[in-house]
Amino acid sequence: MDLVKLYREKINAVPIERSLSLARDLGTILWQNELPVFDLAEIENFLFDQVTHEIKHVIEGTICPDSLLVIATELYSNGGHSRLFERIVAFSGANYTVDLMVNHFHSEEIYQNLRLQCRDIFKGCQSYSDVLNVAHIISRYNKVVTLIHPDDIYNVVCIRLAKKLNPRLLVYFVNHSDHTFTYGVSMADSWFELSKYGSLLDEMRGLTCPSHFLGIPIDKKSYAKKTDRFKDGDNIMMAASYIKFRPSGNMKVDELVVPVLNEFVHSKLTVIGVRPFLDFWWWKLKLKYGKRLKLMYATSHSDYTKLVRQSDLYLDSYPMPGGTAFAEQYMTNGQLCSGLTTKYIGYSPLEKYKRTNARAMLKMIMSLSFKNYYQIDNEMVHYHSPESVKSRYLNVLHDHEENVCSIRDSEYSINYLLENRKVQRIPTKVAIFGFRQVVILLLASDILVFISYLSRNLMYRINVWYKVFRANK
Numbered sequence: 001m002d003l004v005k006l007y008r009e010k011i012n013a014v015p016i017e018r019s020l021s022l023a024r025d026l027g028t029i030l031w032q033n034e035l036p037v038f039d040l041a042e043i044e045n046f047l048f049d050q051v052t053h054e055i056k057h058v059i060e061g062t063i064c065p066d067s068l069l070v071i072a073t074e075l076y077s078n079g080g081h082s083r084l085f086e087r088i089v090a091f092s093g094a095n096y097t098v099d100l101m102v103n104h105f106h107s108e109e110i111y112q113n114l115r116l117q118c119r120d121i122f123k124g125c126q127s128y129s130d131v132l133n134v135a136h137i138i139s140r141y142n143k144v145v146t147l148i149h150p151d152d153i154y155n156v157v158c159i160r161l162a163k164k165l166n167p168r169l170l171v172y173f174v175n176h177s178d179h180t181f182t183y184g185v186s187m188a189d190s191w192f193e194l195s196k197y198g199s200l201l202d203e204m205r206g207l208t209c210p211s212h213f214l215g216i217p218i219d220k221k222s223y224a225k226k227t228d229r230f231k232d233g234d235n236i237m238m239a240a241s242y243i244k245f246r247p248s249g250n251m252k253v254d255e256l257v258v259p260v261l262n263e264f265v266h267s268k269l270t271v272i273g274v275r276p277f278l279d280f281w282w283w284k285l286k287l288k289y290g291k292r293l294k295l296m297y298a299t300s301h302s303d304y305t306k307l308v309r310q311s312d313l314y315l316d317s318y319p320m321p322g323g324t325a326f327a328e329q330y331m332t333n334g335q336l337c338s339g340l341t342t343k344y345i346g347y348s349p350l351e352k353y354k355r356t357n358a359r360a361m362l363k364m365i366m367s368l369s370f371k372n373y374y375q376i377d378n379e380m381v382h383y384h385s386p387e388s389v390k391s392r393y394l395n396v397l398h399d400h401e402e403n404v405c406s407i408r409d410s411e412y413s414i415n416y417l418l419e420n421r422k423v424q425r426i427p428t429k430v431a432i433f434g435f436r437q438v439v440i441l442l443l444a445s446d447i448l449v450f451i452s453y454l455s456r457n458l459m460y461r462i463n464v465w466y467k468v469f470r471a472n473k
Helices: 002-013 016-031 041-054 080-092 108-115 128-138 153-165 196-205 254-263 280-292 301-308 324-331 349-353 358-367 370-374 377-384 386-397 435-444 447-472
Strands: 067-075 097-105 121-123 143-147 170-174 190-193 211-213 236-239 269-272 293-296 313-315 336-338
Touching (some): 016 041, 016 153, 041 153, 067 128, 080 097, 080 108, 080 324, 108 121, 254 358, 269 280, 324 336, 324 349, 370 377, 377 386
Parallel strands (some): 067 143, 190 211, 236 313
16 A cells, blocks of 8 residues: 555654654554554564664663553543453452553543552653653563553554563553554564454454453443333434544445434434534434434543433444443443444444344344343353453463453455555644655545645644743743
């Protein structure tokens, strides 16, 4: 692909500080778009070699044999990633003294909760100037668990350097974004996936380490069921990051919303996680259904749980499924659940109650009852109960024989990922470094996508310059 080829050439030609920044930009583009690129281990290797060459002096640290370090890029107040991180920390604390390394906390509540479960919290690597110091901290441990963002090349390079300083260091990579590209292949000794889809993608990542199924940990709670059947007039709920509702190829959220609201004319649909004034794919639907379609910004997990309990039916997000959110509605909140099947599969046995087209989905919704779900209770517990996920996690961590679900025997095809596809979103912070890059980005995306990027990037740069001006005034 011309875009990746251009970035490779530029990364190889500029100083290491700039190379790392460009590699992060490339990772962000690949993370947020379905492009046929999943293996950039050669970039990871090149950057590691450059950093090793630049660093002349190495200071040996003291090894903490009974401690374990868990690393994340950022943690938020909502979404499944932060809750998965908290679970991993809790699982690890059963056998190790746990320390954390996080670049940035976006939630004081998350920070305080984790503070009670660990000994120390370190700042992760955010620039080249941090690399040596962060690598020395990481090298004190013999086991490191990572839940980093797919574009976090800085921490990948730090961990590679730490492994050079401490050859006994083992890295366990929890691929929390297992449906996308991610850096980290070159540093991992063990690799965890959350879904069948992620396991299938491993074939395209160039993994050289074992890959294990982890699953999404969700508590199974007793709950009072409001209704055993859905009927017209009952409340409907959807919730996810706004990105998961964004059109993907020819798949649009309209395919789910329009049939449901046309069929159940007295029901209302609440959607959490939307940016009402920015997410244009909702505008036509809002004009059509008015007050029957309520669009809400993302909320804290506690507020989100309260809202969900007011609904009678939960529909999984589309075109991108919700992962944690969908299975959680049955396991924790006792909701009737359905939705449209997408290409992203294998996150939960509950997907059996989704359908491939709207007509079949509506028929499924009308037939749903908790008697259906009782049939998959044991399978849900095996996939999702914290005890089961913890057992699979610790078995790998302790070098025991795998205790995993059988997820590699699917006939599902991911060959469509090898097709050339358009860039559907250029992240705001991606830097412009030359005319050739501008031309390639324009050719790789649609004109409206490119114009949107230019306008957002300009506003972002103006805001940065203004903050610098105010600080120096």
